[in-house]
Amino acid sequence: MNAQLKSFSTEGDYKIRDIALADWGRKELDIAEHEMPGLMSIRKKHAATLPLKGVRVTGSLHMTIQTAVLIETLKDIGADVRWASCNIFSTQDHAAAAIAATGTPVFAWKGETLEEYWDCTLDALSFPDGKGGLIGPELVVDDGGDVTLLIHKGYELEKGDESWVNSASGSHEESVIKALLKRVHAERPDFWTRTVAEWKGVSEETTTGVHRLYQLAQDGKLLVPAINVNDSVTKSKFDNLYGCRESLADGLKRAMDVMLAGKVAVVCGYGDVGKGCADSLRAYGARVVVTEIDPICALQAAMEGYEVTTIEETLGRGDIYVTTTGNKDIIRVEHMQAMKDQAIVCNIGHFDNEIQVDALNALKGVEKINIKPQVDKYVFGNGNAIFLLADGRLVNLGCATGHPSFVMSNSFANQTLAQIDLWANKDTYANKVYLLPKQLDEEVARLHLEKIGVKLTRLTQEQADYIGVPVEGPFKPDHYRY
Amino acid sequence: MNAQLKSFSTEGDYKIRDIALADWGRKELDIAEHEMPGLMSIRKKHAATLPLKGVRVTGSLHMTIQTAVLIETLKDIGADVRWASCNIFSTQDHAAAAIAATGTPVFAWKGETLEEYWDCTLDALSFPDGKGGLIGPELVVDDGGDVTLLIHKGYELEKGDESWVNSASGSHEESVIKALLKRVHAERPDFWTRTVAEWKGVSEETTTGVHRLYQLAQDGKLLVPAINVNDSVTKSKFDNLYGCRESLADGLKRAMDVMLAGKVAVVCGYGDVGKGCADSLRAYGARVVVTEIDPICALQAAMEGYEVTTIEETLGRGDIYVTTTGNKDIIRVEHMQAMKDQAIVCNIGHFDNEIQVDALNALKGVEKINIKPQVDKYVFGNGNAIFLLADGRLVNLGCATGHPSFVMSNSFANQTLAQIDLWANKDTYANKVYLLPKQLDEEVARLHLEKIGVKLTRLTQEQADYIGVPVEGPFKPDHYRY
């Protein structure tokens, strides 16, 4: 199935594409460090105290160059790290190689099968316990909640609840997860229980993953304290908005080399991700149409001059479709069948189920032609074709290299501060979802200002008193929206 | 001082410039109603039930055409309304005339003195009590908190605390307020006490006014439940951002007819107001420089491509200065003295003390030349001059007509829903500051979509379940930032 598997580098405690790519990866890491002042400042500040000294950290997060800088930051402040990607297409193989070459266990390559993906996740969770066995992490860095899901579901199974693993699966991926859990259950019967006993927390950075956490907490099932990194301003308003503004067009260009000017581009969803996408596409001269369910976001889109209508009304005139919602079934098979010939369809939201990819692949009378990696042409019975990018997975990661370093430095500085915070408060935090305090959020921003030449104005004491804030901040109430 | 006062229309229970302007005002009201679908929908919805039937409502809010539509909406749902402006320059005299002509008491004209302003505020607070005396309102619509201040300070005085009214005044306006309170105290000794006994709430729509309310609540001094309308998304993200984007340039153009392209424009503050201003000025081809105290907002400005630096570093190259902060002493006398010849200085934040106007007027060796209403030239000893607009008060209201109707329909729909909510919950609300529930916020947005041709997508039940929200909304967690 994946013919290239045989070229794997399997020396050492890692599974990656090719360890020979490590030098190239290191050169790009050097460049990225220069663009990630937040992480570099944190390294410097905590170099002496090592706040995560010896702490077992599992990361499940796109194994890119930027993530490599995060990994090395976690290591620099003391952590014992194992890593997997959180997406089958998002690994940059030279980044993984550079990390593996330093002796950090990493399990990720671009183009994993789903089976491989979940095996890698398990590998990242399996620390030697010092007694010849394996044990899970004390802290988790999660993106999309896959590690959190696996631990919760594994633990549930060990507690005797087999209902989920034996239920009918709604997708192929679900059945893969269940098979894995059954196998682990057979091979390491108390693995999850021992893991949960020492697990102190998870920080999560996506809307989708956070949503899962709030649901678990609401249902009283959350096993550890969690920090919602996604809703730090310096994450949600930076990574989602500015990151996508930088990387959507990048993905489209590398995949299709298409002229964006003059095209009708349909952006499904006008949250932060959708705002960044719409902004970018318009700047290229595309005519952007937005679809929305939320009247507030819809009104915002209208105030920016976008047409807001339903996807159905765009069929036949939309040239490019981008889903940004975090929801599912946004672009359905019947939509794709009715699109203009050679429309381009992609997702930059969360899971590939924003587009009905499985149903498309199962559809009779459709011919699928691979153009190049991550670009497939589907020809329908009526002769019309569409192009699906990255199999419906994140187009900026699948077809390009994801968000640029500088924006990720914001997100990952939040992740790192969250990890430090979880560990420092491991004895006091409850099993619920926390936000990082605003002061840390402002601190993350502050760490990035000098690099881009920003000079802040400083309040006088009199001014600070007048508006009732400390001279040093925080400057805004918690409900402030930026 | 104000030679035109003698032309006042004083027939009836109002003080306005000229009742003959009523017809023109009515024509513009007709146009505005078409642009204010939120208010018109509320009228229709509550026409039968009259939720504010007979409730005494005092409004202190710029007496513009848009406010006139708000006033008539409040009346249409049953209220007994009296109105003053909240700014000495912001009244549109034809709007006031149109309202007065219908028999609604209104006390406002463009170009009040501070003494007149506070007298008008008192007039708007003085309802006939049906027994030959006067009594205050049951509900207050406030903008900037002047009515709230007056009631609280008057009440404090009647309770025997004379410390404030006898303290030294930091500004001329403060001494005017104190004189007024002493006069009321002499003439109507229990007026505020009787008023507070029946006062059920206040809704407030500015950052500054809301800040005062939170301080009162925090100090345990807030006398009534308050609704923070400012932080409804459909207010803060619409009025502040889109409103200023529409009206700043309008004020600058009407005042100075100046070419914005090619100019260096310094925007002090990058909150919602500053974002709207910077966006507008850049679109005209100005080179925008931002000053900020908050590292997060500063980073946002940088991400949008603005230079962010201190005001001191802009002196000598800035052509246009706009304050947007809600703080004081942003542009100081020493700044103005060091500006480029013929720089334009104005404020769109909140109070005129964002610019040190009093100190400028008191400065020796400065010549002040009035060019036309709301435009003054100050010539410094070194021969350089600056232009100060609207005496440092809100430039969009002083030099133009404020925000356009459509955006105000959002703000005022929130105000109206807040008034209804306060009255409906008058027996249960505590004396603290509430936000409108998100569902009402979404409702306000929804009322404006049809007018501009927006078609919303509707969640399927399955999709709603997947993301864990009701099909009808609300769609976002409270901490969502839009």
Add this chain to the structure above:
Amino acid sequence: MNAQLKSFSTEGDYKIRDIALADWGRKELDIAEHEMPGLMSIRKKHAATLPLKGVRVTGSLHMTIQTAVLIETLKDIGADVRWASCNIFSTQDHAAAAIAATGTPVFAWKGETLEEYWDCTLDALSFPDGKGGLIGPELVVDDGGDVTLLIHKGYELEKGDESWVNSASGSHEESVIKALLKRVHAERPDFWTRTVAEWKGVSEETTTGVHRLYQLAQDGKLLVPAINVNDSVTKSKFDNLYGCRESLADGLKRAMDVMLAGKVAVVCGYGDVGKGCADSLRAYGARVVVTEIDPICALQAAMEGYEVTTIEETLGRGDIYVTTTGNKDIIRVEHMQAMKDQAIVCNIGHFDNEIQVDALNALKGVEKINIKPQVDKYVFGNGNAIFLLADGRLVNLGCATGHPSFVMSNSFANQTLAQIDLWANKDTYANKVYLLPKQLDEEVARLHLEKIGVKLTRLTQEQADYIGVPVEGPFKPDHYRY
């Protein structure tokens, strides 16, 4: 018809609204001079040599503050100037007053009738000939070609060709012109012949006027050398594009105070004027639709992300219509009847016949309601209404104050250089249409750079040789499009 005529100031050789406005006008002239570095530099450069010493110059150009700076520039370099406006609504009365107060004959007020307009034009053409009679100008500054038309038609009549003055008139204005010419013919039988004998040239600054000149030249009827100022880059790409980008929204706002965000705005024509308008409206958050006849301009509009379609397809969804074409019958009565209720219709192109105003006024069953000066509401039989601004004449001049000073400094520097050039070459130029040489065009730009802080890079001799241009310019071939 024009009740205010009686308040005219008629002392001295001028007809204006009110000489008492002169002081205000002078203050604004002082401000404008600061924004018109091109004209001020020309004054300084030619102060000693007075290249137009004693030359009779008639100007027919919107009598605004900026034009006043042009007039005083022409006077400063020696000219004997008489002036009229070229549009019945475009005069700024305080500007006219300031000019009249200095003793320069000026004939212009805001709101002339067509009869008054053409009388004013004649007055501006009538210099005392020193022998008790009257004679026309030696040079003409024209805008739209009305003065050129009048001289040519008057001369034709004196030469015995009565065909045109006796022909049926296509519009009311045409009949006014014919009546005037007959009257002049009766009163001053050889006026035009004597005028033409001494007339040395005309500079013209509009697309429409230039087009007329090329037609006259092509037909061999042009009586003098003409300079096409319109097609200087620093005119066509500055006044038309940047001027309208600054002033369209200004006109819309002062007339209607309308929210532009979220509106569908239809811009008819995508030449330089249309480009500036579309750009401005989009920046405000309007959704812009363009109509075009020229496939190249249409493709440009599409590349900028605008929808390009026919006006018919926009009816029912367009909120704002702007004509920018220089052609006629762009918005026809049947269009206006089918528009969305309360659509706004205006023209920023050239003549009021871009919109079928006459036909609209003549239409049965339409009610016309004046809202305020320059704003009329037309209510159709079906209950729908539209707003027509400035009677279909230039909305930026009729409803606001036209282009800002800085951009006009470019246009008027071209006009002034053209006048100097025409006079200097009066003995050598043929009766055809000339463009200003590129070096003068670059010079006009250069005069404006310092004011806005631009630092030019200077070619080395080696670089200049490499691209084959002089170090000092001109830098581009004549066909270069900028």
Add this chain to the structure above:
Amino acid sequence: MNAQLKSFSTEGDYKIRDIALADWGRKELDIAEHEMPGLMSIRKKHAATLPLKGVRVTGSLHMTIQTAVLIETLKDIGADVRWASCNIFSTQDHAAAAIAATGTPVFAWKGETLEEYWDCTLDALSFPDGKGGLIGPELVVDDGGDVTLLIHKGYELEKGDESWVNSASGSHEESVIKALLKRVHAERPDFWTRTVAEWKGVSEETTTGVHRLYQLAQDGKLLVPAINVNDSVTKSKFDNLYGCRESLADGLKRAMDVMLAGKVAVVCGYGDVGKGCADSLRAYGARVVVTEIDPICALQAAMEGYEVTTIEETLGRGDIYVTTTGNKDIIRVEHMQAMKDQAIVCNIGHFDNEIQVDALNALKGVEKINIKPQVDKYVFGNGNAIFLLADGRLVNLGCATGHPSFVMSNSFANQTLAQIDLWANKDTYANKVYLLPKQLDEEVARLHLEKIGVKLTRLTQEQADYIGVPVEGPFKPDHYRY
């Protein structure tokens, strides 16, 4: 030097990287055809008449997918085509393979040495003459003028003028050309003479190449009629402006994955290319600084809100430098030495000498580190580094895939119409430089409208008469600037 040369596919009359890439190339050709409606329409229109039947055409133009569509268009209308690239880095190897696979001789691969490059150019010029010998083309499609140069210089040599080939060379490339010409002179002594005898014309599409042609014509040395395709509106205003707006960021992203928001980007030159680049970078949130020599272009940049200053003043704060000028020595070694650490330097103008690459490579104390293909890091003695992209050659072609298909369809439709025109008029055209008539320019635009859904408005006869143009166009005078 080029280790991969050994993998060449050399079967048949071509030199390319790998014939196995043909299938992939064909798939992308299929996609491109859909995006190139101009070329496809021309194919259809001339399918029957074959206006270039049997004509020998040599092309020297970036061997990309889009060029492949041009090549097949020329073949479809009858031409006998041979092709080389006009840039050592710009070939897309799968495009070359697809063309070679159809039997069309093509000589191009990504990463040629200069020697290989000029050999390829000669190969593309060498048609079998049917008598066992070789002869040059009857028509040339040129980009940058290299083929034109070679023929002119070769012919000069055969005519006995050895001055140039024996002169000192200013660059390595110049010496390569001279060596080649000497070799040809030895091997095929009358090749250029016989070629020139049958050569009927050249169409050229770059500013630089056109400039060379005008110089040749001015010096009386131009050997054939030439068509300046560059200055068709649908080329200069589309390819240069919109093409670079699409492809500059693409090149930067693929090379460096850098965040553009918040960066200071210096764009050298504000012609059409510079305008597109500045526009794109600003849209990403970069702060753009422009350098210019021409006061008109400088003023345009200022009117768009860009800071305009000299490159020297940007050193230390510029993060990204882009040259767009067509001139040389724009970024000099002393500039690069003084740049901010890790500044990115690239060229999208014309030749690599816009940046002093040779001097940089020759500089003592500089360490050059290759990061990946087309990305080199230069570390200076002071520890600072810069990144040079594509060795100073066109960054959009070297680091990405050049302009997208749709914009190239405009340029190449002009090229094709120019070829047809040259052949049709081969007996009448003089040896000078022609522009395509405006009607053809409009036709090119028209061919692209339907694809993007544009609906043109059609003039009535009355409107056409009013503005004095035919109903069908052309609509504008030749001096119109768009």
